[in-house]
Amino acid sequence: MDPVLEVRNLRVEYRSDGRTVVGADRVSFAIGPGEIFGLAGESGCGKSTIANAVMRLLKPPAQITAGDIRFQGRDVLALAGGELRAFRWRQIAMVFQSAMNSLNPVLTIGEQIGDIFTTHEKLSRRAARDRAGELLELVGIDPERLKAYPHQLSGGMRQRVVIAMAVALHPRLLIMDEPTTALDVVVQQEIMAQIRDLQRELGFSILFITHDMSLMVELSQRIGVMYGGRIVELAAADDLFAKPLHPYSEALMNAFPPLTGPRRELTGLFDAPRTTDSCGFHIRCPPDRSDCSMNIPDLREVAPGRWVARSTEGDLR
Amino acid sequence: MRLILRNLGFYLVAFWASITLNFLLPRFMPGDPVSRMFAQSQGAMQPEQIAQMSKLFGLDDRPLWEQYVTYVKSVFTGDLGISISRFPTPVTEVIGAQIGWTLLLGTTALIIAALLGNLLGIVAASRRGGLLDSAFPPLLIFVGSFPYFWLAMGALYLFGVSLGWFPLRHAYDAGLTPGLNAEFLANAGTHLVLPALTIVAVTVGSWMLGMRNSMIATAAEDYITMAEAKGLSPSRIMFRYAARNALLPSVTNIGMGLGFVVGGALLTEVVFAYPGIGFQLLAAVQRLDYPLMQGIFLTITAAVLLANFLIDIVYVRLDPRVRVR
Amino acid sequence: MTAVDTTGTTSTVAAPAPGVRGQTRRHGLARQLLSSRKALSGLCLLAVFALLALLAPVLAPGDPSLINSSGSQGPSGAHWLGSTTKGQDVLALTLWGARSSMLVGFTVGIVATGVALFVGLAAAYFGRLMDDALTLVTNIFLLLPGLPLLVILAAFLPPGTATVVLVLVITGWAGSARVLRAQARSIRGKDFVAAAAVTGERPLGIMFREILPNMASVVMTTLLGCVVFGITSQAALEFLGLGDTSVVSWGTNLYWASSDGALMTGAWWIFVPSGLCIALVAFALALVNYAVDEITNPRLRSAQRKG
Numbered sequence: 001m002d003p004v005l006e007v008r009n010l011r012v013e014y015r016s017d018g019r020t021v022v023g024a025d026r027v028s029f030a031i032g033p034g035e036i037f038g039l040a041g042e043s044g045c046g047k048s049t050i051a052n053a054v055m056r057l058l059k060p061p062a063q064i065t066a067g068d069i070r071f072q073g074r075d076v077l078a079l080a081g082g083e084l085r086a087f088r089w090r091q092i093a094m095v096f097q098s099a100m101n102s103l104n105p106v107l108t109i110g111e112q113i114g115d116i117f118t119t120h121e122k123l124s125r126r127a128a129r130d131r132a133g134e135l136l137e138l139v140g141i142d143p144e145r146l147k148a149y150p151h152q153l154s155g156g157m158r159q160r161v162v163i164a165m166a167v168a169l170h171p172r173l174l175i176m177d178e179p180t181t182a183l184d185v186v187v188q189q190e191i192m193a194q195i196r197d198l199q200r201e202l203g204f205s206i207l208f209i210t211h212d213m214s215l216m217v218e219l220s221q222r223i224g225v226m227y228g229g230r231i232v233e234l235a236a237a238d239d240l241f242a243k244p245l246h247p248y249s250e251a252l253m254n255a256f257p258p259l260t261g262p263r264r265e266l267t268g269l270f271d272a273p274r275t276t277d278s279c280g281f282h283i284r285c286p287p288d289r290s291d292c293s294m295n296i297p298d299l300r301e302v303a304p305g306r307w308v309a310r311s312t313e314g315d316l317r
Numbered sequence: 318m319r320l321i322l323r324n325l326g327f328y329l330v331a332f333w334a335s336i337t338l339n340f341l342l343p344r345f346m347p348g349d350p351v352s353r354m355f356a357q358s359q360g361a362m363q364p365e366q367i368a369q370m371s372k373l374f375g376l377d378d379r380p381l382w383e384q385y386v387t388y389v390k391s392v393f394t395g396d397l398g399i400s401i402s403r404f405p406t407p408v409t410e411v412i413g414a415q416i417g418w419t420l421l422l423g424t425t426a427l428i429i430a431a432l433l434g435n436l437l438g439i440v441a442a443s444r445r446g447g448l449l450d451s452a453f454p455p456l457l458i459f460v461g462s463f464p465y466f467w468l469a470m471g472a473l474y475l476f477g478v479s480l481g482w483f484p485l486r487h488a489y490d491a492g493l494t495p496g497l498n499a500e501f502l503a504n505a506g507t508h509l510v511l512p513a514l515t516i517v518a519v520t521v522g523s524w525m526l527g528m529r530n531s532m533i534a535t536a537a538e539d540y541i542t543m544a545e546a547k548g549l550s551p552s553r554i555m556f557r558y559a560a561r562n563a564l565l566p567s568v569t570n571i572g573m574g575l576g577f578v579v580g581g582a583l584l585t586e587v588v589f590a591y592p593g594i595g596f597q598l599l600a601a602v603q604r605l606d607y608p609l610m611q612g613i614f615l616t617i618t619a620a621v622l623l624a625n626f627l628i629d630i631v632y633v634r635l636d637p638r639v640r641v642r
Numbered sequence: 643m644t645a646v647d648t649t650g651t652t653s654t655v656a657a658p659a660p661g662v663r664g665q666t667r668r669h670g671l672a673r674q675l676l677s678s679r680k681a682l683s684g685l686c687l688l689a690v691f692a693l694l695a696l697l698a699p700v701l702a703p704g705d706p707s708l709i710n711s712s713g714s715q716g717p718s719g720a721h722w723l724g725s726t727t728k729g730q731d732v733l734a735l736t737l738w739g740a741r742s743s744m745l746v747g748f749t750v751g752i753v754a755t756g757v758a759l760f761v762g763l764a765a766a767y768f769g770r771l772m773d774d775a776l777t778l779v780t781n782i783f784l785l786l787p788g789l790p791l792l793v794i795l796a797a798f799l800p801p802g803t804a805t806v807v808l809v810l811v812i813t814g815w816a817g818s819a820r821v822l823r824a825q826a827r828s829i830r831g832k833d834f835v836a837a838a839a840v841t842g843e844r845p846l847g848i849m850f851r852e853i854l855p856n857m858a859s860v861v862m863t864t865l866l867g868c869v870v871f872g873i874t875s876q877a878a879l880e881f882l883g884l885g886d887t888s889v890v891s892w893g894t895n896l897y898w899a900s901s902d903g904a905l906m907t908g909a910w911w912i913f914v915p916s917g918l919c920i921a922l923v924a925f926a927l928a929l930v931n932y933a934v935d936e937i938t939n940p941r942l943r944s945a946q947r948k949g
Contacts (some may be wrong), residue, residue: 474908
């Protein structure tokens with residue numbers, strides 16, 4: 001089947017005061033219908049940049065300088081104005097990092113959910129309210145809470161509200177940018193279960209972004225590991241979990257304890273071998289460290305469906 | 318609710334502080350201003366009036382705390398003494414006759430400046446780098462650098478003296494009697510234009526810059542990105558999601574702005590000889606009319622505190638977050 | 643989100659000591675100020691006025707209040723800026739006026755910022771009761787209508803330049819104190835302050851050696867704001883006749899211009915120069931202030947041009 005989302009050779013730069021920092025470079029991946037694809041990596045590796053690029057939410061100084069993004073064959077980068085607004089949320093919806101910050105503190109939950117229907121389905125306020133109530137029920141919240149303001153809900157409830165909003169228009173793809181980072185472990189598990197249930201029910205694809213490898217492995221079917229703005233390894237979740245090929249993937253896996261299985265000693269991300277001019281994950285850092293992505297080799301297919309950034313000279317290790 | 322009560326307590330403390338300041342000033346200032354005042358107005362006063370005034374101003378042998386209690390009591394019963402320059406009118410009456418003009422001038426200017434400034438701020442923030450955004454702030458800063466009264470003098474000279482578009486002084490023509498008829502209102506209106514416009518001209522910039530910066534800060538919030546991701550139209554995001562939040566600091570500024578306008582109107586009133594209490598305050602100072610001076614100061618303070626209290630109540634209605642705290 | 647910056651700074655350089663960090667930041671601020679067009683033009687303008695004030699006795703020797711021509715003459719070769727209604731030289735009055743106005747403005751600015759800094763730092767450092775008490779006092783002073791308070795105080799105190807300075811400091815410190823307290827509080831919460839407290843540094847040491855260097859730019863903005871306040875308020879007070887009318891300053895120049903009826907006779911040259919000077923100095927200070935703001939808060943910069 002054709003992929004729902006296809007990102008090819010995407011490059012995003014942050015340009016300010018004559019200085020350019022590369023946010024993402026030569027990023028390519030595809031997500032199939034109903035597939036859950038994970039992007040993993042530490043904070044600042046470019047995961048959220050990718051998410052915002054797909055939604056066309058990047059603002060100056062960030063700009064897409066190369067590559068293309070196709071959604072069901074449509075060129076996302078060519079959308080503009082009303083077309084783009086209609087595309088957003090109906091085709092791709094997004095759950096942002098912090099529910100507290102992504103809900104407007106001075107509007108009620110009902111008003112913020114209702115907005116979606118009044119905008120995209122031209123519903124009256126009253127009809128939009130009713131639909132909003134149904135959505136809340138879907139994620140297990142009393143519709144009475146429509147009148148509540150965000151600060152009156154618990155952290156878990158707010159995240160549910162945001163998830164309910166994301167599935168409001170039955171989009172084909174859901175982007176989840178660290179959806180559970182701010183929550184405690186118990187609530188985190190509840191939310192994850194909720195997401196899985198909804199996904200089974202509604203059949204959307206998910207682009208799941210997190211730095212937490214245990215959550216990632218739990219949910220995703222395929223995973224891309226990002227480092228320094230590049231994807232350094234792309235593999236099925238099971239394969240990656242069984243044997244990470246890139247040293248950074250391995251370090252990232254070791255930085256989080258698995259939820260199940262035997263105890264293992266944790267290693268820090270930067271316990272990897274390093275010298276004065278290399279952090280150990282790529283061959284050599286550039287002198288001004290402005291664009292490390294240059295020194296990360298391109299992805300090479302080492303087994304069917306299994307890609308890793310590796311120079312032609314052979315194994316990094 | 319608790320927030321409102323707490324603020325009410327604070328305003329009462331502030332009012333008490335200004336009463337106390339009023340009480341202490343004539344008693345502890347060097348140069349014995351009170352004697353100067355009495356010396357000047359010796360002839361006009363009856364002996365019992367002199368006795369009463371001396372009590373009010375501390376020419377009194379009783380212990381200080383006793384004087385203080387009497388003073389606070391008389392302020393709260395509305396007895397601010399008798400004006401010396403307008404002897405024998407009570408101070409409250411002098412103030413009552415003129416405060417209306419100050420309120421008219423102050424609120425007109427405040428409302429126009431706040432509305433216009435906030436609107437310009439929103440527009441400037443939404444067109445970053447546009448003409449309004451890049452050329453206006455420096456221009457406004459430049460205009461705002463001129464002394465208030467000097468701009469007023471310039472406007473008076475240009476539009477009043479040279480061009481003759483507007484009347485030069487007072488709140489209405491000498492021949493008219495105040496009343497609710499079209500002729501009087503129109504006349505009072507033309508007298509209001511120049512004073513009010515000068516206040517607007519120098520205050521609109523800070524409203525605009527404040528709103529612009531507040532909008533820019535708000536635009537970086539996640540919920541704005543979320544609204545954008547939801548596919549809402551730019552105008553809806555601008556007004557429903559950003560402006561309302563960005564306006565909140567502006568609402569509190571109105572309270573502060575009122576203090577500034579009522580206080581600053583003093584200069585405007587002096588330049589345009591506009592018969593408000595600011596004009597009266599300066600007249601009282603020039604004639605060493607201490608009771609009137611102090612009465613006006615207390616009245617202005619009370620008005621500013623009251624306005625701030627009302628603003629607090631409005632704010633609680635606008636921002637659901639403070640309701641629970 | 644910058645992908646590469648984080649990887650670049652992972653080398654194991656020890657974090658610099660807080661004092662050092664403050665200093666480098668301050669130097670950075672000074673350098674950035676000098677490369678900002680706004681700040682540079684503001685500073686140049688200020689320098690010109692400082693020079694004019696200093697050189698007034700050379701440029702216009704003798705008593706500026708001396709009556710040396712017929713009254714109300716427009717600008718001419720003999721009197722470049724004309725003469726007042728009384729017959730004094732406007733240029734001399736303006737030059738000499740700069741001395742008093744700049745002196746009072748900067749004195750008020752420095753003293754008021756000093757008071758505000760002390761109150762703000764003490765409130766932030768000691769917290770609790772001290773904070774509550776100082777904040778209460780600050781808020782009361784903020785809320786009391788400034789100009790009427792100024793007028794009342796000036797009316798009761800004996801007239802003179804010292805009174806003007808005192809009165810302006812009393813009414814001018816509170817706004818800055820609030821800003822400085824907020825900033826100091828956020829720095830107070832940082833780890834290096836706690837570390838300094840643990841190592842036994844004294845409260846004053848912590849306030850002025852640890853916290854202060856890290857809020858240099860805020861102190862700078864409030865100082866500039868206070869100077870502007872000082873200059874314009876002095877002018878306003880003197881314009882109302884509440885200063886010492888025998889001193890020559892921009893404010894008293896305007897007072898005499900107004901009370902001698904220059905406005906009504908159309909003698910614009912009498913009241914334009916002093917007002918323009920006040921505005922230019924205030925504008926210069928505002929420019930520097932704006933530049934500092936832009937440097938420390940880059941989001942405010944308009945999208946296309948940089949300061």
